Amino acid sequence: MSRLIHFCHFLVNSDYFVGNIRAMSQFDFQTLEDLLAGTPTEPRHLLPFLQRTQEKFRHLPREALLAAAAHFSLPASRVFAVASFYKAFSLVPKGERLIAVCQGTACHLRGGPQVAASLEKRLGLKIGQTSADGRYGLESVNCLGACALAPVATVDGAVRGHLTPGRAAELL
Amino acid sequence: MSAPIETMVSGTINGRTVAVAKDTPLLQAARDNGVGIPTLCHHPALPPDGNCRLCLVEVGGKLAASCLYPLREDGFSVVTESGKIAGARAFVVKLLLSRAPEDECLLRLAALYQTAPDPRLAGDEDGCLRCGRCVRACHAAGSDAVALVGRGRSRKVAGAFLEPPADCAGCLACARVCPTGAVKFRETKNSRSIWGKEFSLAPCPVCGRTVGTPEELARAGLDPGGALCPECRRRAMAGALLALPENAAPKRG
Ligand code: SF4
Ligand code: FES
Ligand code: FES
Numbered sequence: 001m002s003r004l005i006h007f008c009h010f011l012v013n014s015d016y017f018v019g020n021i022r023a024m025s026q027f028d029f030q031t032l033e034d035l036l037a038g039t040p041t042e043p044r045h046l047l048p049f050l051q052r053t054q055e056k057f058r059h060l061p062r063e064a065l066l067a068a069a070a071h072f073s074l075p076a077s078r079v080f081a082v083a084s085f086y087k088a089f090s091l092v093p094k095g096e097r098l099i100a101v102c103q104g105t106a107c108h109l110r111g112g113p114q115v116a117a118s119l120e121k122r123l124g125l126k127i128g129q130t131s132a133d134g135r136y137g138l139e140s141v142n143c144l145g146a147c148a149l150a151p152v153a154t155v156d157g158a159v160r161g162h163l164t165p166g167r168a169a170e171l172l
Numbered sequence: 173m174s175a176p177i178e179t180m181v182s183g184t185i186n187g188r189t190v191a192v193a194k195d196t197p198l199l200q201a202a203r204d205n206g207v208g209i210p211t212l213c214h215h216p217a218l219p220p221d222g223n224c225r226l227c228l229v230e231v232g233g234k235l236a237a238s239c240l241y242p243l244r245e246d247g248f249s250v251v252t253e254s255g256k257i258a259g260a261r262a263f264v265v266k267l268l269l270s271r272a273p274e275d276e277c278l279l280r281l282a283a284l285y286q287t288a289p290d291p292r293l294a295g296d297e298d299g300c301l302r303c304g305r306c307v308r309a310c311h312a313a314g315s316d317a318v319a320l321v322g323r324g325r326s327r328k329v330a331g332a333f334l335e336p337p338a339d340c341a342g343c344l345a346c347a348r349v350c351p352t353g354a355v356k357f358r359e360t361k362n363s364r365s366i367w368g369k370e371f372s373l374a375p376c377p378v379c380g381r382t383v384g385t386p387e388e389l390a391r392a393g394l395d396p397g398g399a400l401c402p403e404c405r406r407r408a409m410a411g412a413l414l415a416l417p418e419n420a421a422p423k424r425g
Binding site: 062065069075076077078079080081084085086087 | 317
């Protein structure tokens with residue numbers, strides 16, 4: 001009996017088991033390890049780590065948050081609190097091409113909502129959604145500080161100004 | 173007050189001169205001097221967190237949360253009741269009411285500050301004020317099962333990934349400090365459930381009374397299977413002390 005228990009412990013704790021899990025799931029542990037490798041363990045490095053992870057994975061995978069909790073010796077609940085607080089982070093994968101339509105005051109007045117509606121229609125998505133094939137993500141932002149170019153959107157962070165509902169197609 | 177004189181600071185609270193140890197939180201200084209300030213998220217046994225904003229007072233004419241405000245320098249001038257303060261607290265109560273419109277304590281505050289729930293804020297009545305007492309109590313108890321997660325309107329108390337928290341020991345520290353009873357749990361003679369987790373309850377091997385969950389006993393370094401209840405432990409300890417040889421006769425020394 002106790003032998004059996006020992007064996008189970010061995011299975012669960014050994015690299016053998018971990019290795020197998022890694023082989024089984026398609027999660028890219030190598031990339032995660034690389035991201036953590038150069039990261040100091042003081043908790044203040046959590047945010048930059050999450051930013052790099054978001055960039056690499058286009059979201060914050062569960063595995064990365066758990067790994068971060070272990071790396072920074074923080075409770076998982078705290079890491080999750082941080083990850084779920086900032087709008088720059090997402091817990092589900094964002095589209096490969098991320099379009100953010102400005103709905104700030106200036107853009108709102110100069111047709112931002114119509115640009116957003118046109119993109120929603122073309123992509124068959126609502127603001128905040130990602131296409132089923134993962135290719136497009138549609139979001140809104142509140143003022144990008146480029147009001148002179150209103151209405152404005154960003155495509156993967158690059159600003160595109162003076163949009164019209166018709167010209168919105170060029171963003172795709 | 174026993175603090176050396178140079179670590180004392182003095183100023184006025186509602187016009188009366190007071191002296192307190194440097195870095196005393198304003199809330200405590202006021203209460204020590206017989207001045208009451210309403211609070212919700214403050215708990216004497218937990219670190220302050222400034223979440224409810226009910227304890228707003230005026231320091232040098234500016235609003236500040238007194239539970240988080242350390243008195244650092246001489247010459248502070250604090251006012252704890254004014255039109256400005258009443259207005260600010262009324263607004264705070266209005267917002268809090270949108271979460272717990274039936275809470276007795278909030279209703280009394282609403283009467284005091286003459287405010288009522290705002291119908292435009294309806295739809296979020298989950299009873300939780302987001303005061304975070306439960307989060308701090310959990311940490312103090314030795315786990316960090318729950319946190320305030322998310323932001324804005326969807327901010328709430330939850331475990332990581334919104335799942336039943338792995339490190340919850342089922343000790344109920346959170347439920348005991350919740351000012352509104354929003355932390356729900358169920359308990360029977362030998363089981364307990366909270367945050368979506370099920371626990372068994374270990375009985376005291378002597379009297380059979382419930383001692384706690386095996387998880388919380390283990391966290392406290394006690395035998396998860398056979399820990400005595402506090403009373404039986406006291407009795408056992410007293411018995412052991414009396415049995416010690418040096419206690420047989422009073423020692424001189
Ligand atoms: S559940 Fe209760 S204790 Fe926890 S944050 Fe909400 S009101 Fe505060
Ligand atoms: S409002 Fe859109 S950039 Fe300022
Ligand atoms: S008691 Fe000070 S903010 Fe809640």
